[in-house]
Amino acid sequence: MTDVGSGDRAARSIVDRWFARYPAIAMGVLVPFGAVTPLFSVELGVATFAVGTLVVGMAHGAVDHLVPLRATGGDGTSLPRSVAIVSVAYAVLGGAVVVAFFVAPVVAFVGFVGLTWLHWGQGDVAALVLAGVDHLPTPGERALTLLVRGGLPMGVPLVSHPGEYRLVAEWVVGLFVADAAAAVAPLFVPPTRLAVGAAMVGATLLSMGLGYRRVRAGADRGGWLRDAGETGVLWAWFLLSAPVLAIGVYFAAWHSLRHVGRLTLVDAAATERLAKGDVRGALFRFARDAAPLTLGGFLVVGGVGLAVPSGVAAPGDVLAVSLVAIAALTLPHVAVVAWLDGRQRVWRPGELG
Numbered sequence: 001m002t003d004v005g006s007g008d009r010a011a012r013s014i015v016d017r018w019f020a021r022y023p024a025i026a027m028g029v030l031v032p033f034g035a036v037t038p039l040f041s042v043e044l045g046v047a048t049f050a051v052g053t054l055v056v057g058m059a060h061g062a063v064d065h066l067v068p069l070r071a072t073g074g075d076g077t078s079l080p081r082s083v084a085i086v087s088v089a090y091a092v093l094g095g096a097v098v099v100a101f102f103v104a105p106v107v108a109f110v111g112f113v114g115l116t117w118l119h120w121g122q123g124d125v126a127a128l129v130l131a132g133v134d135h136l137p138t139p140g141e142r143a144l145t146l147l148v149r150g151g152l153p154m155g156v157p158l159v160s161h162p163g164e165y166r167l168v169a170e171w172v173v174g175l176f177v178a179d180a181a182a183a184v185a186p187l188f189v190p191p192t193r194l195a196v197g198a199a200m201v202g203a204t205l206l207s208m209g210l211g212y213r214r215v216r217a218g219a220d221r222g223g224w225l226r227d228a229g230e231t232g233v234l235w236a237w238f239l240l241s242a243p244v245l246a247i248g249v250y251f252a253a254w255h256s257l258r259h260v261g262r263l264t265l266v267d268a269a270a271t272e273r274l275a276k277g278d279v280r281g282a283l284f285r286f287a288r289d290a291a292p293l294t295l296g297g298f299l300v301v302g303g304v305g306l307a308v309p310s311g312v313a314a315p316g317d318v319l320a321v322s323l324v325a326i327a328a329l330t331l332p333h334v335a336v337v338a339w340l341d342g343r344q345r346v347w348r349p350g351e352l353g
């Protein structure tokens, strides 16, 4: 029972509906609101990002220590072993990220954006596979989808709202160096923006076109339409909305919710509740499991805040410190999710049972 495509069919369809489809529709409905957010101050975005991280963002990774245990169905990995492996990964990889920010903040910042691009794309590929779409039958097509889906939150805001993107880069790098504006300037030359924009438009058209060809050859049209619809909503959302707010909403309501849904399906007791339509019961179990290390995550934010040379004075500094802490937590989180992807054969479509 380890394939992403196996497990209880009823539970899977409820998870897809409540954790992926409804939130995507809600984001589509929010697009006109997003379009006016560039008129407001960036602090609105910072507050939104903070609330999203508090409510669900931090929690979505806070059961990583149970993932090896649950995804193996308990055979092969015991609870202490599962916790030990994941704790060591968090300490080593997370520690390395914090050191990287001290040693080479601009490189670490670019690395973090690249890692998030990969991770958020990886999450959406898993969600599409979980939903059972069949227009992405090869690893190559899935990799292209990863590139598109991760590039929507990380690449499109650079094209549409470079000023706010740059401001956040300066806030993050400014925690470690005095002249952050000069340090990040080389990243924001026009060719970078042009290349990212061209790559995103090209990759999106190619991905949609290849998918359509699969539909013409007999693949399910509904799955492709869903992929195209989600991609369209995300394009509109990130083209129009102010970046910090847009990413704050996406992190909580899109990426994190989808991942929480996926995790409820590797928890047998939660799956049982979902199969009976009890979404609240499944969420309660998740919240209980995630509570201790959600608090742990906020301690990491506090620790980074105490450690940075610049001190923390303005709302921008709070966002910057949170992002550095999130970067440290993300590298090990990606390792856990990549392991889960492998276990659930997300990247080996032919072998899906």
Ligand SMILES: CC1=C(/C=C/C(C)=C/C=C/C(C)=C/C=O)C(C)(C)CCC1
Binding pocket: 112, 113, 116, 119, 153, 154, 157, 164, 165, 166, 168, 169, 243, 244, 247, 248, 251, 255, 323, 326, 330
């Ligand atoms: C807020 C923001 C940025 C970065 C956000 C990142 C990189 C968030 C990563 C979150 C993760 C990885 C969560 C875990 O799943 C940019 C693009 C620099 C500039 C625009 C505003």
Ligand SMILES: [Fe+2]
Binding pocket: 060, 061, 119, 123, 255, 259, 333
């Ligand atoms: Fe994640």
